[in-house]
Amino acid sequence: MRIVFKTDYMQDIRPWKDSFQLTMYLILLVIVAAAPWLLDDFYLGELTNVLIWAIAGLGLMILTGHTGQVSLGHAAFLAFGCYANVILIEAGVPFLIAFPLAGILTGIAGVTVAIPALRLHGIYLAIFTMALSILMDDVIVLAEPITGGVAGKYLGGVEIFGHLVDRWATPDQFFWLVLIVAIFVTLGYINLLRAPLGRSFIAVRDSEVSAQAMGVDVAKTKTLSFALSCAVTGWAGALMGLYAGAFNNETFSVIISIQLLMMIVIGGLGSIHGAFLGAIVIGFLPQFLSISKEYVAAAFGGNTVAIPGLEFGIFGAILICFILFEPMGMYGRWLKIRTWFELFPFYRKDMFKRQKSYLKTERLR
Amino acid sequence: MSMLEFENVTLKFGGLTAVNDLSFEVQEGEVFAIVGPNGAGKSTVFNLISRFYDPYAGSIRFDGHDLLQVKPSGVAEYGVARTFQNIELFEHATVLQNLLVGRHRHRKTNLVSEILFTPSARRQELENREKVEEIIDFLDLQAFRDKMISGLPYGVRKVVEVARALATDPKLLLLDEPASGLSVEETTDMRWWIDDIRRQMGITVLMVEHDMGLVSGVSDRVLAMADGAKLALGTPAEVQSHPAVVEAYLGKAS
Amino acid sequence: MDNAQLLISGLANGCVYGLIALGFVLIYKATEAVNFAQGDFMMLGAFVTIGLTNTEYMGLPFWLALPISLGIMGALGYLLDRLIIRRLFGESQTAVVILTIALGFVIRFVAGLIWGHEPQTLQNPLAGKEVRFGGLVLGMEDVAVIVVTILLTWGLYVFFSKTRLGLAMQGASQNQLAAYYMGIPVKRVQGIIWALAGVVAGIAGILFAAKGSVDPTTGLLGIKAFAAAVIGGFGSLPGALAGGLIVGVIEPFASRYIAAGYSQIAPYALLLAVLIFRPNGLFSQVRVKKV
Ligand SMILES: Nc1ncnc2c1ncn2[C@@H]1O[C@H](COP(=O)(O)OP(=O)(O)O)[C@@H](O)[C@H]1O
């Protein structure tokens, strides 16, 4: 049993509970940062991919997990960030300026989307953003002179201080670049959550009326959430572009939007951990499935032909199980396990019991 | 000096007149109660003050400001805080976080300083913490400060809502049925708290309440409403014996 | 004449969108949840019927297969509610949305496993028959789609606005707790609605597979039907049909008269415009939260 005694206010303000927890996270960070020496190039690439998805997940988490605004269209912002980054670089802007700028531009794009979307709630917002994502595909094709249309674009590595960072030529450097972005975004996110703005996001998510009564300007808060969310997503998109090397209008389809949302639900809505855990599932599920398919084929003598839709089918089934049995996602499950150990032997089953609220309509007659 | 003034306020929902040509004033430093049968329009009066609805006619002034000129989030900035009849807490946040949202109107930092968590953001958090801690002590919420709202019993939630409103450091506190659903002991606690809020903290209180014991125990003046209109206004004893009020209550009961 | 032909085929397509949208609205009206898998339900209905009646599968007579497949779809709808949706009673709308999106993936996968990924058509007694109407040539299937859709919408509309059971069902959605106290068996009502939505999806699927071909990804059509429901104003049955018809008619005209590349944008552009300027749909009802 582990108990943390609280002795001063800073303890609540610091992002870690105690030095034990801090040490654990630092050790984890060191191990991840050493991945280029521990993994071969294939798995390093996969890990890089997971981190990029995690950044995208953090972006969506701000909006959906913490502000409660469901977006089924974040692939549009991935695309925006990706194209903005590449177009800037092609125009001769150095990467270290182009990359931050790409995120900021995507944030501004997010604000222009947020303004008409402010009045939309729940499913209406979801369908609005989904339509945006579907349209983005066509827009990229139509804007061929800048986007390269269906033929797409290609970007072979970027230069940072005269040093080539490329997914294929220098996978280690590329991995560290992604890791640094992930760390910065995560730290910013942690700070946000312990400051008034982050709390006003949560307030808007849980009750708009009482947020208003506490002096939170709901429209402004949602707009800011969109801006931050889209900026982070834009950075993830820029990295995805670098990772893929070549991309076109179909790279960021609406399916990616849906996948991203499902990912953070599986990981656990409303937690930073959730974005990372979800990304691990998304990143490694295909590998896991192909390995287990070979295994099954070897054991029962079937064939290893690809089964169309298998990945999504399994993914969907996992998601359904989570919503039914563990709505707080993987992070929620982890919290329970951790509490069980910390309180051992005093854990009670009803400690995390959900109080169900009865649905009341927002519609009058 | 009167702090809150309602002048000939009318509000209609479609064909239904929820508040009908209502006028009253709340004086600084008093506890003012509104009573009346269900559907009388009491909560609607609160919602009008919170600027959730635009009145059809009339004016609402607070502390010399025309409230009808501000947006809903601006009301809190003037120093008006409230609770809700059906508890509107931030369910998936801790008690502490809920109270800290109450400090929102005192925010001096901006997006950038918060994301970098600069020393000024840190200082502000410490100040918020101290303020909130005082309220936690005042309302005896220590045991719940790090608990999620979604796991709390009803009675505690009611208190947390009051605490969150107090965290805004208000001049006027609106309590919508603070004792409904509470046990006898909890109601007694609430009664002493309301007294202390007025006496120690110097906050003016406007409350809606059905429990006549509580109303006559703490309030200086009472407004009785029915069907959106004023029935009677005066001391608790005067209102309780007012013929229109007696009739309204007996009429509903039969 | 040419335009008239376009209009008719647009209307027939629009009816299918309208039928799927009807399923959305049914469930929304009664439970305030949204079933994003309604399009995949339709696809499933089509395949179930194909599996029962096509000669390469079971080869049952069409008129026998019809009631069986509708029964199966109804049962599936009911089971879905019973086994999954009901557990989410009292949870947020969003949970149901995400769950049904996931369900769509699963249904697509399973349908692919059972019936393969090749496009297939339903063998039916109307196939190849034509009606001549002035100078217009109408496929019998198109006529059937239009007639069935109008009858079904009308029937459901009357049911919900005129009959006691229908009104009770609406009541159940608006305030579950209050409805429960008033003695409306909220959960049973929900189950019936989901079964009904299954049947409607089955009808849509049969009509769709009769006039064109289906494959497991056909269900993605649901997105357009969703647009239709929003355009019509969620929560209005005739609105859903109208929205479906609007989307259905816009499509062929846009592809005829608007430059390629822009034409497929039309339904979504309309959807965005409606959401921005009339967020409650063209046939709106006001939504305000009461505190
Ligand atoms: N947002 C709303 N839309 C329509 N009618 C409302 C709304 N809010 C309240 N009402 C109606 O106004 C009347 C007064 O309600 P309310 O102020 O909540 O009464 P109470 O005095 O019990 O607090 C009731 O008939 C109620 O149904």
Ligand SMILES: [Mg+2]
């Ligand atoms: Mg009330």
